[in-house]
Amino acid sequence: MNFNKMKIDENGTLIHYFLDEDEDSIKIPNNVKKIGSNFLCSYSDCVKEVFIPSSVTEIESSAFYNCKNLKCIKFEDNDSVKFIGVGAFKGCSSLSSIILPKQLKIINKSLFCGCLSLKELQIPDSVEIIELSAFENCNSIEEVVIPFGVKKLSSYAFYCCVNLKKVTIQGNKNGKSLLTIEGQAFTGCENLKIVNFPKEVQYVYPHAFKHCEALSEIYINEKKNNYGFNEFSKNWDEETGDFVVIFSDNKRLTKAEAKQIQNDYS
Numbered sequence: 001m002n003f004n005k006m007k008i009d010e011n012g013t014l015i016h017y018f019l020d021e022d023e024d025s026i027k028i029p030n031n032v033k034k035i036g037s038n039f040l041c042s043y044s045d046c047v048k049e050v051f052i053p054s055s056v057t058e059i060e061s062s063a064f065y066n067c068k069n070l071k072c073i074k075f076e077d078n079d080s081v082k083f084i085g086v087g088a089f090k091g092c093s094s095l096s097s098i099i100l101p102k103q104l105k106i107i108n109k110s111l112f113c114g115c116l117s118l119k120e121l122q123i124p125d126s127v128e129i130i131e132l133s134a135f136e137n138c139n140s141i142e143e144v145v146i147p148f149g150v151k152k153l154s155s156y157a158f159y160c161c162v163n164l165k166k167v168t169i170q171g172n173k174n175g176k177s178l179l180t181i182e183g184q185a186f187t188g189c190e191n192l193k194i195v196n197f198p199k200e201v202q203y204v205y206p207h208a209f210k211h212c213e214a215l216s217e218i219y220i221n222e223k224k225n226n227y228g229f230n231e232f233s234k235n236w237d238e239e240t241g242d243f244v245v246i247f248s249d250n251k252r253l254t255k256a257e258a259k260q261i262q263n264d265y266s
Contacts, residue, residue, distance in 0.1 A: 008032060012055075019043040024069075027051040034058045037085070038065060045069055048094075054080045061085030061108075068093050071117075078102050090114055096140070100124050107134045116140065125149055130157045139163055146170060146179070148198075153181045160188035171198030178202035187211055195219070 007015040012033030017026070018041045028035065030053045037060040040047065047067050052059075054077035063085065064070060070092045075081060081101040087110040089095060097120035100107075104124055109131040112118055119140040123130070125147045135141065136159040146153065148170040158164060167186070169179065183205040186192060192212045196219045209215065 013060075014039050016041045019046060021046065024048040025050075028053055028056060030055050032056055034060060035063045036060050037062045039063060040067070048072065050074070052076065052081070056080060057082055059084045059088050061087055062090070063088045064092055065089075066091035070095055073098055075099070075101060084108055084111060086110060087113065093117060096120065100127075102126055105129070107131060109133060110136065112138055114138075123147055123150075128152075130154060132156055133159060135161060137161070142166070144168070150179055153179065153185050155182040155184045156187070157182075157185045158189060159184060159186075161186075162188070162190055164189045164192050166194040167192065168196045169198055169201060181205060181208045183207040184210065190214060193217065 006017045006029075008029070008031065009015055012031060013036050014028065014032045014034065015036050017039050019026075021043055023043065024046050026047060026049070028051065032053070033055055035052070035056060035058070044067050047070050049072045050064070050070065051074045057080055059081060065087055068091065071094050073095070078099060079102050082103045083106075084101075084104065086108045088108070089112050090110045091114045092112075093114060093116045095115050096117045098118070099122060102124045103126055105126055105128050107123065107127055107130045110133045111131070113133050113136040116137065116139050118135075118138045119142065121135075121141055121144060123144075123146065127147060127150055129152045130146075130150060132154045133156040134154070136156050138158070138161050141158075141161050141164050143166045144158065144164060146167070146169040164186075179201050181201065181204045185208045187207060187210040189209075189212050191214050192209070193214050194217045195209075195215065
């Protein structure tokens with residue numbers, strides 16, 4: 001491999017890589033510690049597969065931005081990468097699955113925004129924050145499990161994931177972490193039907209579930225405050241007045257309770 005094809009700086013950052021027109025697979029060299037921003041200098045649309053060695057600890061922002069035919073990312077060691085920058089895989093519309101590194105603490109802004117084919121998603125237990133628009137317009141995701149360690153689910157995190165049907169927020173094993181769900185986090189998830197809230201959910205901001213008219217089951221603990229019940233106004237049963245929230249003892253709200261809460265949050 002000649003010098004002109006690839007450049008690695010003195011810190012081990014892969015600065016650029018010139019792809020051949022028929023090159024659809026990339027194996028990052030073992031001496032690379034960091035994959036640089038927009039390092040692919042030519043024919044990025046050709047890339048279908050990337051192998052990332054255990055030497056890599058960081059992937060910078062926009063590293064694989066708009067690699068529309070990228071289908072597979074393989075990590076030699078799922079513990080090695082500790083940070084992935086903003087929009088690193090944004091626009092990778094053919095990426096269907098990825099096993100995220102186990103040491104990630106942040107799923108960064110717009111990390112998978114526009115990954116239309118992404119269906120298999122496993123969020124590591126190490127993650128504490130899911131940032132703005134992290135999975136926006138990931139139209140193939142059908143189910144999401146939010147690990148117990150996540151403390152903040154930012155605005156637009158799953159915005160317009162139109163095929164998302166079920167969200168489960170795991171309870172914290174030690175009960176110390178309190179999750180906040182910001183506004184617009186699930187807005188436009190038009191097929192979302194089931195949401196499970198554990199006791200560790202501290203606050204759900206207004207409009208977090210805006211335009212989620214398909215919601216039919218919301219499982220929650222006995223706490224009735226700070227969940228933005230007005231968000232679910234379109235999910236009230238008009239005939240019985242029952243609310244779609246089901247508490248931990250499987251008891252639904254009575255008609256009187258439902259109407260009272262609806263008035264309180266209107």
